[in-house]
Amino acid sequence: MTRSDVLVDADWVQSHLGDPGIVLVEVDEDTSAYDKGHIKGAVKLDWKKDLQDPVRRDFVDRAGFEALLSARGISNDDTVILYGGNNNWFAAYAYWYFKLYGHHNVKLLDGGRKKWELDSREMVTEAPSRSATSYHAKEQDKSIRAFRDDVVAAIGTLNLVDVRSPDEFAGRLLAPAHLPQEQAQRGGHVPTAKNVPWSKAAQEDGTFKSDDDLRALYGDEAGLDFGRDTIAYCRIGERSAHTWFVLHELLGQPNVKNYDGSWTEYGSLVGVPIELGDGK
Amino acid sequence: MPAGGSGGSSPRASGCGAPAGGIKITDGIGTQAIVQGHVTSAGTPVPSGYARLLNTDGEFVAEVPLGDDGGFIFYAAPGDWTLRVLAPGGIRSECVVSAQKGKITQLELTV
Numbered sequence: 288m289t290r291s292d293v294l295v296d297a298d299w300v301q302s303h304l305g306d307p308g309i310v311l312v313e314v315d316e317d318t319s320a321y322d323k324g325h326i327k328g329a330v331k332l333d334w335k336k337d338l339q340d341p342v343r344r345d346f347v348d349r350a351g352f353e354a355l356l357s358a359r360g361i362s363n364d365d366t367v368i369l370y371g372g373n374n375n376w377f378a379a380y381a382y383w384y385f386k387l388y389g390h391h392n393v394k395l396l397d398g399g400r401k402k403w404e405l406d407s408r409e410m411v412t413e414a415p416s417r418s419a420t421s422y423h424a425k426e427q428d429k430s431i432r433a434f435r436d437d438v439v440a441a442i443g444t445l446n447l448v449d450v451r452s453p454d455e456f457a458g459r460l461l462a463p464a465h466l467p468q469e470q471a472q473r474g475g476h477v478p479t480a481k482n483v484p485w486s487k488a489a490q491e492d493g494t495f496k497s498d499d500d501l502r503a504l505y506g507d508e509a510g511l512d513f514g515r516d517t518i519a520y521c522r523i524g525e526r527s528a529h530t531w532f533v534l535h536e537l538l539g540q541p542n543v544k545n546y547d548g549s550w551t552e553y554g555s556l557v558g559v560p561i562e563l564g565d566g567k
Numbered sequence: 568m569p570a571g572g573s574g575g576s577s578p579r580a581s582g583c584g585a586p587a588g589g590i591k592i593t594d595g596i597g598t599q600a601i602v603q604g605h606v607t608s609a610g611t612p613v614p615s616g617y618a619r620l621l622n623t624d625g626e627f628v629a630e631v632p633l634g635d636d637g638g639f640i641f642y643a644a645p646g647d648w649t650l651r652v653l654a655p656g657g658i659r660s661e662c663v664v665s666a667q668k669g670k671i672t673q674l675e676l677t678v
Contacts, residue, residue, distance in 0.1 A: 404616075464620050465629040465630065489627075491627075
């Protein structure tokens with residue numbers, strides 16, 4: 288797999304606007320961002336309303352995902368180009384989610400919405416009209432999704448990558464610094480986890496660093512053993528989807544899972560070990 | 568400046584989704600260490616751009632798109648931080664701030 292298999296740049300998107308078979312999809316942390324302006328022709332997915340089960344803590348099921356993509360006019364043969372704000376944080380989550388349900392022809396716009404905006408490229412407010420499709424999803428690919436028992440079993444055995452900020456890793460904050468600190472669970476991290484904040488993989492304009500820089504970041508600097516399987520986690524599984532994308536899609540690591548339960552689940556479990564303090 | 572002040576317009580949220588400008592809290596700052604403010608250019612709010620919070624090592628910690636009023640808000644740990652603003656047209660500006668628990672640090676940036 289090469290970068291061009293999983294990433295497109297802003298110029299590529301600009302020159303393929305309106306092409307049949309290519310669907311731009313915006314997924315933002317700020318779910319109102321799309322309504323203020325988006326790339327022409329892009330459809331919106333709301334990471335919470337559209338992708339999360341409204342009752343229990345889980346994703347929408349296979350039938351729900353099929354209904355969602357059918358209603359948005361996305362077909363199985365379409366190339367889906369995802370983009371969003373905050374270094375593609377939630378777009379990377381959606382990418383992982385599309386892969387989870389077996390949509391293989393999906394890519395990220397490198398740099399996402401921020402790069403597009405900082406380049407002063409055109410944004411529009413009108414939403415496109417797309418005919419409904421009959422989308423068929425596959426069963427979830429559990430080889431890229433970790434659950435809590437996988438994480439406990441991985442302590443001291445597999446690579447565990449905690450991609451939150453250093454203050455969250457140490458237990459000083461319970462949420463990212465742009466959100467109120469309101470979680471009730473314990474602070475800290477999973478023992479033996481390495482702290483590599485997700486954002487280190489991105490440059491200031493939101494584009495990904497080079498493969499060499501990324502390999503140095505996770506290998507030489509953080510001490511990940513590339514010969515071992517890896518589980519990435521954060522607070523609710525979105526930032527770690529960004530790191531999953533880096534390790535699995537850009538660096539080609541074969542066995543990388545995203546633990547979407549992440550710290551809001553692990554930090555509330557009874558009896559599991561927790562470590563406090565800064566990364567070593 | 569009342570708790571939460573300006574810089575966001577949505578109610579407190581429990582998820583991880585932050586609206587442009589950040590999430591305003593409504594029931595007092597309590598133990599929060601808030602860094603907030605506005606970005607203006609020639610007296611006019613800059614609504615299109617990003618505010619980034621960097622730690623003392625210069626490492627990125629958080630980012631919000633600016634609100635319609637050019638506002639931003641962060642809930643930092645107490646300590647020193649660098650606030651950097653990016654906006655279209657190659658605009659890049661930053662300043663160093665000190666966050667304290669239970670207090671709002673207000674910034675007005677001109678770019």
